[in-house]
Amino acid sequence: MTDATASSPAAPKPSRHRGSLLEVDARTRRRNASERRFRRLGLGAIGIGVAALIILVTSILSQGLPAFQQTFIALDVYLDETKLDKNGNRDIEEIKKVSTFGYTPLINSAMSAKMEEIGVTAEEFGLSDRDLTDMISKEAAAELRRHVIANPDSIGETVTFEFLANGRIDGYFKGRVTMESAQLDSNVSPGQLQLADALKEGGSLSTHWNWGFFTMADASENRPEAAGIGVAIIGSMYMMMVVLCLALPIGVAASIYLEEFAPQNWFTDLIEVNISNLAAVPSIVFGILGLAIFINYAGLPQSAPIVGGLVLTLMTLPTIIISTRASLKSVPPSIRDAALGVGASKMQSVFHHVLPLAMPGILTGTIIGLAQALGETAPLMLIGMVAFVREFPSAPPEGFFDPASALPVQVYNFTQRADPAFVERASGAIIVLLIFLLCMNFIAIILRRRFERRW
Amino acid sequence: AAARDNVQVAGSSTVLPYASIVAEAFGENFDFPTPVVEGGGSGAGRKKLCEGVGENTIDIANSSSRIKQSDIDLCAQNGVTEIMEVRIGYDGIVFASDINGPDFAFTPADWYNAIAEKIVVDGALVANPNMTWADVNPELPAQKIMAFIPGTKHGTREVFDEKVLEAGCEATGAAEAFAAAGDADHKGCMALRTDGASVDIDGDYTETLSRLAANPEAIGVFGLSFYEANTDKLIVATMDGIVPSTESISTGEYPVSRPLYFYVKKAHLGVIPGLQEYIDFFVSDEIAGPDGPLAQYGLVSDPELAATQEAVANGVVMAPLN
Amino acid sequence: MSVGLVSLIVLLIAAVGYMMGRRKALSSAGGDIRKLHSLPSYYGQTVLLFAAVPAFLLMFVWLFFQPIYIESSVTGMISPSDIAEGSSESLVMADVRRIAGGLDQLLVQGDLSEDDISRMRADETNVRERLAQAGVALGSDVQQSVFEAAKAYRGQNSALWMAMVVAVLALSLAGAVFSYMKIAPSYRARNVSEAAIKAILILSSMVAILTTVGIVFSLLFETAHFFRLYPAKDFFFNATWNPQFRGGSDLGILPLLWGTLYVSFIALLFAVPIGLFAAIYLSEYASPRLRSIAKPAIEILAGIPTIVYGLFALITVGPMLRDYFAQPLGLGASSSSVMTAGIVMAIMLIPFVSSLSDDIINAVPQAMRDGSFGLGATHSETIKQVVLPAALPGIVGAVLLAASRAIGETMIVVMGAGAAAKLSLNPFEAMTTITVKIVSQLTGDTEFASPETLVAFALGLSLFVITLGLNVLALYIVRKYREQYE
Amino acid sequence: MNDMRPVERAVETKEIKFECRDCQVWYGDTHAIKDVSVDIQDKTVTAFIGPSGCGKSTFLRCLNRMNDTIDIARVEGSFLLDGESIYDKRVDPVQLRAKVGMVFQKPNPFPKSIYDNVAYGPRIHGLAKNKAELDEIVEKSLRRGAIWNEVKDRLDAPGTGLSGGQQQRLCIARAVATEPEVLLMDEPCSALDPIATAQVEELIDELRESYSVVIVTHSMQQAARVSQKTAFFHLGNLVEFGETGQIFTNPKDPRTESYITGRIG
Amino acid sequence: MNDMRPVERAVETKEIKFECRDCQVWYGDTHAIKDVSVDIQDKTVTAFIGPSGCGKSTFLRCLNRMNDTIDIARVEGSFLLDGESIYDKRVDPVQLRAKVGMVFQKPNPFPKSIYDNVAYGPRIHGLAKNKAELDEIVEKSLRRGAIWNEVKDRLDAPGTGLSGGQQQRLCIARAVATEPEVLLMDEPCSALDPIATAQVEELIDELRESYSVVIVTHSMQQAARVSQKTAFFHLGNLVEFGETGQIFTNPKDPRTESYITGRIG
Numbered sequence A: 001m002t003d004a005t006a007s008s009p010a011a012p013k014p015s016r017h018r019g020s021l022l023e024v025d026a027r028t029r030r031r032n033a034s035e036r037r038f039r040r041l042g043l044g045a046i047g048i049g050v051a052a053l054i055i056l057v058t059s060i061l062s063q064g065l066p067a068f069q070q071t072f073i074a075l076d077v078y079l080d081e082t083k084l085d086k087n088g089n090r091d092i093e094e095i096k097k098v099s100t101f102g103y104t105p106l107i108n109s110a111m112s113a114k115m116e117e118i119g120v121t122a123e124e125f126g127l128s129d130r131d132l133t134d135m136i137s138k139e140a141a142a143e144l145r146r147h148v149i150a151n152p153d154s155i156g157e158t159v160t161f162e163f164l165a166n167g168r169i170d171g172y173f174k175g176r177v178t179m180e181s182a183q184l185d186s187n188v189s190p191g192q193l194q195l196a197d198a199l200k201e202g203g204s205l206s207t208h209w210n211w212g213f214f215t216m217a218d219a220s221e222n223r224p225e226a227a228g229i230g231v232a233i234i235g236s237m238y239m240m241m242v243v244l245c246l247a248l249p250i251g252v253a254a255s256i257y258l259e260e261f262a263p264q265n266w267f268t269d270l271i272e273v274n275i276s277n278l279a280a281v282p283s284i285v286f287g288i289l290g291l292a293i294f295i296n297y298a299g300l301p302q303s304a305p306i307v308g309g310l311v312l313t314l315m316t317l318p319t320i321i322i323s324t325r326a327s328l329k330s331v332p333p334s335i336r337d338a339a340l341g342v343g344a345s346k347m348q349s350v351f352h353h354v355l356p357l358a359m360p361g362i363l364t365g366t367i368i369g370l371a372q373a374l375g376e377t378a379p380l381m382l383i384g385m386v387a388f389v390r391e392f393p394s395a396p397p398e399g400f401f402d403p404a405s406a407l408p409v410q411v412y413n414f415t416q417r418a419d420p421a422f423v424e425r426a427s428g429a430i431i432v433l434l435i436f437l438l439c440m441n442f443i444a445i446i447l448r449r450r451f452e453r454r455w
Numbered sequence B: 001a002a003a004r005d006n007v008q009v010a011g012s013s014t015v016l017p018y019a020s021i022v023a024e025a026f027g028e029n030f031d032f033p034t035p036v037v038e039g040g041g042s043g044a045g046r047k048k049l050c051e052g053v054g055e056n057t058i059d060i061a062n063s064s065s066r067i068k069q070s071d072i073d074l075c076a077q078n079g080v081t082e083i084m085e086v087r088i089g090y091d092g093i094v095f096a097s098d099i100n101g102p103d104f105a106f107t108p109a110d111w112y113n114a115i116a117e118k119i120v121v122d123g124a125l126v127a128n129p130n131m132t133w134a135d136v137n138p139e140l141p142a143q144k145i146m147a148f149i150p151g152t153k154h155g156t157r158e159v160f161d162e163k164v165l166e167a168g169c170e171a172t173g174a175a176e177a178f179a180a181a182g183d184a185d186h187k188g189c190m191a192l193r194t195d196g197a198s199v200d201i202d203g204d205y206t207e208t209l210s211r212l213a214a215n216p217e218a219i220g221v222f223g224l225s226f227y228e229a230n231t232d233k234l235i236v237a238t239m240d241g242i243v244p245s246t247e248s249i250s251t252g253e254y255p256v257s258r259p260l261y262f263y264v265k266k267a268h269l270g271v272i273p274g275l276q277e278y279i280d281f282f283v284s285d286e287i288a289g290p291d292g293p294l295a296q297y298g299l300v301s302d303p304e305l306a307a308t309q310e311a312v313a314n315g316v317v318m319a320p321l322n
Numbered sequence C: 001m002s003v004g005l006v007s008l009i010v011l012l013i014a015a016v017g018y019m020m021g022r023r024k025a026l027s028s029a030g031g032d033i034r035k036l037h038s039l040p041s042y043y044g045q046t047v048l049l050f051a052a053v054p055a056f057l058l059m060f061v062w063l064f065f066q067p068i069y070i071e072s073s074v075t076g077m078i079s080p081s082d083i084a085e086g087s088s089e090s091l092v093m094a095d096v097r098r099i100a101g102g103l104d105q106l107l108v109q110g111d112l113s114e115d116d117i118s119r120m121r122a123d124e125t126n127v128r129e130r131l132a133q134a135g136v137a138l139g140s141d142v143q144q145s146v147f148e149a150a151k152a153y154r155g156q157n158s159a160l161w162m163a164m165v166v167a168v169l170a171l172s173l174a175g176a177v178f179s180y181m182k183i184a185p186s187y188r189a190r191n192v193s194e195a196a197i198k199a200i201l202i203l204s205s206m207v208a209i210l211t212t213v214g215i216v217f218s219l220l221f222e223t224a225h226f227f228r229l230y231p232a233k234d235f236f237f238n239a240t241w242n243p244q245f246r247g248g249s250d251l252g253i254l255p256l257l258w259g260t261l262y263v264s265f266i267a268l269l270f271a272v273p274i275g276l277f278a279a280i281y282l283s284e285y286a287s288p289r290l291r292s293i294a295k296p297a298i299e300i301l302a303g304i305p306t307i308v309y310g311l312f313a314l315i316t317v318g319p320m321l322r323d324y325f326a327q328p329l330g331l332g333a334s335s336s337s338v339m340t341a342g343i344v345m346a347i348m349l350i351p352f353v354s355s356l357s358d359d360i361i362n363a364v365p366q367a368m369r370d371g372s373f374g375l376g377a378t379h380s381e382t383i384k385q386v387v388l389p390a391a392l393p394g395i396v397g398a399v400l401l402a403a404s405r406a407i408g409e410t411m412i413v414v415m416g417a418g419a420a421a422k423l424s425l426n427p428f429e430a431m432t433t434i435t436v437k438i439v440s441q442l443t444g445d446t447e448f449a450s451p452e453t454l455v456a457f458a459l460g461l462s463l464f465v466i467t468l469g470l471n472v473l474a475l476y477i478v479r480k481y482r483e484q485y486e
Numbered sequence D, E: 001m002n003d004m005r006p007v008e009r010a011v012e013t014k015e016i017k018f019e020c021r022d023c024q025v026w027y028g029d030t031h032a033i034k035d036v037s038v039d040i041q042d043k044t045v046t047a048f049i050g051p052s053g054c055g056k057s058t059f060l061r062c063l064n065r066m067n068d069t070i071d072i073a074r075v076e077g078s079f080l081l082d083g084e085s086i087y088d089k090r091v092d093p094v095q096l097r098a099k100v101g102m103v104f105q106k107p108n109p110f111p112k113s114i115y116d117n118v119a120y121g122p123r124i125h126g127l128a129k130n131k132a133e134l135d136e137i138v139e140k141s142l143r144r145g146a147i148w149n150e151v152k153d154r155l156d157a158p159g160t161g162l163s164g165g166q167q168q169r170l171c172i173a174r175a176v177a178t179e180p181e182v183l184l185m186d187e188p189c190s191a192l193d194p195i196a197t198a199q200v201e202e203l204i205d206e207l208r209e210s211y212s213v214v215i216v217t218h219s220m221q222q223a224a225r226v227s228q229k230t231a232f233f234h235l236g237n238l239v240e241f242g243e244t245g246q247i248f249t250n251p252k253d254p255r256t257e258s259y260i261t262g263r264i265g
């Protein structure tokens, strides 16, 4: 009648495990060796990942940290009335007529005055007037003009300014430019560097922390020292707001529907294949889509963070959906049963039990998706965001529609520029981008740790 | 929706640096907001220009080559009938190598013999056997042939094809040989060897520069302005014995150069605030003149700038392409 | 009243409705929740939904159509003669809007009164200058008819705006009252509110479909255009890719497709094992401390802009592979190669595989592991034979995600693998991918209407179809394989 | 098998709570329940007995539509609860499950605190007005589940950190907390010691006063002790259904007899 | 509780297989096992009884170091298997667990086919030379687990799609397949009908011939039927340990008596 009697009741073979526990037998040794190998492979894999990270991050840091420092030259500028306000009536419209080119001589004379003060002459270094002016950033004239227009009354006075030094001079103090390279360089001469040393000794030249990098807008190739990433930071922030507010809820909602509610049929199969396929669509194609739909069809403005955000949302969605679905799938059915068994609705069982358990995976997907969105350039190319933008967008919500740049765009732009001074700025922007990313991830990581549990 | 109040520019990445210098100065000196200047390529810029008339289309397309008939047709189709063509100057294309390497003095024929797929040896077309520059021309250093030339997406490549390869093809007699072989329009002149001696660069000049750093033996193609910003790393080669410089290019001695343009959608003039002022400012002597910041940056100033200024001031629409 | 204010009021109505609905539900059941069909808050939610959703829908529709309507009525006021040669109605309308906005601005600043505005005439006042004071720049002087149109625009705008405010608020109130009236203990409030949530879920999953439709349509048109200029047969079967400026280009997809598959394959070849091993180590072996540091650290790899990877490939990995592998092995002297791009891309893809798989592996119930340990399995045997198979569906998802990312990557390939389209088996040769060529052809200097540019769309669409095929295949394989488990 | 002394209770005719007719269940191609018709009376404890794998759990899960959650399961037949078909389109399975509670065969506490495990049902059904009331419900349910003493000091500890038997009682407490009209219990005492078993049986007896209880059990003694009606399943068929006393003392079907005397399995 | 007729077997002095001294287990701050000392003899069935939550499973899990997998669990004391400390640094838990097999309280089949579930152990321990031998082992184990007849036609079906009792028997078969020297069974028959229970008990009896078996059970009858030694746990303490016959007929400790007569739980 029973299985047990059907099977032979013959005495079982003596176990092959007999023997001391303290002596590991050959097979176990083999298995343990393979265990160790496996473990080492895992550790190695992490090692590779971390090593790659360290290499990349140190190279970024070593290149980018100098961007946070900048060389400044302090000059006392006499705001010459004869040059700035010929009629002397302080009419703002007339003052505005003097263009930045008109301010250059003021700087030049301020420079000469400073040299006199510290007791050196241009001839000593073999420098022309123009060489002297070139030591100061071209931004200086603009700064001066802004000051005068804001304070017309200061005309006729002597005001102390801390001007940015030219990129090559700055490079000299950061080790990028040397006397030897200056010899070959058509943009800087050893004389200028010697003068810079003299100025430094005289106390008017100093290298210190540069807030301007974070607060200023991009600058043209003529003045890398003045280039900042202010507009890009704001643009990225706006875009990430859009992405986070749209992609996460839509992505999670879509996954919940597909994983928990959708009937199993060809249509949901279609959606599933379709979503994994969207993940493989090159990001630039999302740019094409954004151009067609959001700009040409919906009439949203070019270069606007709202469009960028929408495009990146569409691009990020598949990542979030795929990871969310995967983690929803991994929640054991017994949990769902338990909830349904006490009379929870499907919706309640999902939102109260399944979703919290799937949270770590969802957050991972979100982190990865956002990281991707934050670092993406290609789709922005077609919607006008890979651009030279100097105007700061206004505060939200209008600001979402103003032209703006983005951090990866700024990185991309900087790396394309001819002047080597932009290299450090590109790396500096990457550092900011990574900090940005870390901040965004921080919350997610904390949350993830809270939700993680085994059962 | 609020009306747009800034000028929008898109197009060639070669023109981009110049345009951004102008835009920056414009924003500093005028009450208008700084124009937004986009790169994205000449073709894409002109396409955007021709998308139609209206606020959510751009005002100006920068271009590193003349507009094509197909673009004009596309424009007309979308109601952009009046386009102003503005030539802002010339861009020199130079050949440069690592500063620690030897000097090079090229002719187009050298280049052709170095990187073309088929060359003439003893009167017959054969697959390119040259391994070093000395094989090409005994006066050149015996350095391995490796050239970083712009990829086929770049307008620079078009100039390179025309002014260097084609010229070299003619000079070495390969053109005749191709014609004799039945290839009437010398398509074969443009065919490059694929064994790694010539490498297309789809990125920009910074990529070429980085590649030179990784391959110090190679020679790269650059824009003059790019070279001028990196004279401490690069050594420039002569072409037909001429050293490239703004002077030699503006006189036309140095052969490899091309004009740069921008195209203005006339319908937007008087509508987009600051547009007229921007283009006037762009071509003013202060900016585009031989002593202006553009020239200082490496743009070869246009000798006929005065005519351009007048045309811009009067809003002269471009004539049909001939 | 601004959109924000109206939304706020609607939300307020909804919130009050929520509270009242809740209260009514409770009192209708005499305070005994058990008599209610659903929890009181669900009754509140139905009121909230009815108060907010239709009102917001109306508002969006209205906001969408109002400008269209006003423009069409205002454009009528501008005679065709006022539209400058070459200009278009839409540009004049832009001026109208700008003037209207400027007048509003002046009003706000207190420089003008409504009366002043209605009396103001473009031929008398210098409107351009007045507006400039308000910080609104105009491109040219204003014509009287345009100015009148602007005034009409303002008038209609504010009238319609008022109408909208009234309509939206009324609808919101009506919805609230309607659903409030319906509240009774037997009212299936939870089902109503869950149906609404489910509708939202369904709509969300439709976004993916719409995106696909959008992509296909935005590519289809130009692709068709391309195939009119360039024979499809050549595109699909030509084995050379050599675009030329003067026409006569060879635009065969084959070398690009090969490059795409090759680079992705190599990238996955490195990324999948490394990622998977990392995931396994993190979730199974690592101490919580190590895990809490290493996991986010590895995730940073996904966030480093690809241009950094590109430069890394170009400057470091490429020359290294060339000097230590390719040249000694006699496999070529190119510093950019499929191998370079693949390896560097693999680094970027590690977190895609590792982080996601780690979460999935972590979600495998401990009882599974216990079962295996109890039989005397080593940890690695447990992982290989019990945990991984149980986590397989999720891991496949992670790998597919990584594969997708590999196919879509541009910058690393440009800098790592070069731009040369080649059909070769040697992994140390330069090749390029479809994605790279899409980007470069689209952003190049060639004229737009030429096959050399339009080919980007055809490439995009072909890639789309190819990956679709691969995905269908993957789904099929996973399904077939998974039947054993679960 | 000699501890079978069915409690001879006055057998009144009670209202029929569940009327199941011609029920069929397939798992894919396997026919797991074949043509089963059973009437479950109100205020009665009905026991399902039968060898392992005969379909008891499957049938039990039909009664509150838990089989809906298994993709490959297909249910046919009519199930009338208080005269209304529970598989009707208009029926909300949620409402049904609130009425028909269930204790699963494998204890499956939520990975939450013990308190939350029990409070979950009352919360979603709004059974408590305030925290104090909820506390009361939780305590009462845990007491009924005969686990209060063991967990009263660790209500915040995770439910998954309990011993097997404790988890089982926690699940019973969780099911009781929502006060269902019908309680389905799939081997509720399998991991319990005799004392705890007795307590749970007491609970069942108490529930019977107002509700209807269906219990699956392998212990003939338990079936005899707690149930008034017994159904014997075998290989997916309902072999015999009747008064517990009659089934255990005087089975009609030879298979039933073999089973309770321990001859078939 | 009147079905206790301990099998009076000749009590020979057997070798001591497991010698546990002063064992302590903490879960975090909870002291789950307090000062337990037990000798488990070879070729003997030892039963652990005690109220739910008293620490039987916990102690059982100490014997093959399964508590290693619970982060918060801390084990102290000496556990000597054949005179060797199993918590020694040099001991490989893998080898230990191959020697000391385990059937868990909650059936936990792998999400694999039934065949693979059983073949898993033999495969990793290399017990089969080829497929045929493996097939043989699988069949034999399934027969011993008393489940062969039910699953022989669906060996490829997933083990998770079995009924509760079938899963339990599958887990028994899985544990037996590796031929451990000591088999720890945590309530192996909780979900089994009497017949299946009898078959498993028969299996235990058969295993006793060559191995040592430790079984946790709530059924006093079962303990009495299958075991030669019985340990009674209460609140983490080992209250009494001795010959099964003696424990059930003549318990020394009043708590033991209360428990087996059904007064404390």
Ligand SMILES: Nc1ncnc2c1ncn2[C@@H]1O[C@H](COP(=O)(O)OP(=O)(O)OP(=O)(O)O)[C@@H](O)[C@H]1O
Binding pocket: D160, D161, D162, D163, D164, D165, D166, D191, E027, E030, E032, E050, E051, E052, E053, E054, E055, E056, E057, E058, E059, E070, E072, E105
């Ligand atoms: N993972 C854990 N974390 C914390 N406490 C635990 C854990 N596992 C068990 N305990 C506690 O340790 C004590 C002993 O548990 P154990 O599982 O050994 O009981 P048991 O005798 O097997 O009971 P049962 O018969 O109910 O299975 C119980 O109070 C239990 O709550």
Ligand SMILES: Nc1ncnc2c1ncn2[C@@H]1O[C@H](COP(=O)(O)OP(=O)(O)OP(=O)(O)O)[C@@H](O)[C@H]1O
Binding pocket: D027, D030, D032, D050, D051, D052, D053, D054, D055, D056, D057, D058, D059, D070, D105, E160, E161, E162, E163, E164, E165, E166, E191
């Ligand atoms: N999810 C499932 N997929 C496929 N077959 C299943 C599934 N669940 C149960 N079965 C099969 O259906 C039959 C009845 O299973 P059921 O769980 O109802 O048995 P049971 O009477 O509860 O047994 P036990 O007393 O062992 O729990 C069994 O043969 C079982 O193998």
Ligand SMILES: [Mg+2]
Binding pocket: D056, D057, D058, D105, D186, E163, E164, E165
């Ligand atoms: Mg069952």
Ligand SMILES: [Mg+2]
Binding pocket: D163, D164, D165, E056, E057, E058, E105, E186
């Ligand atoms: Mg236990």
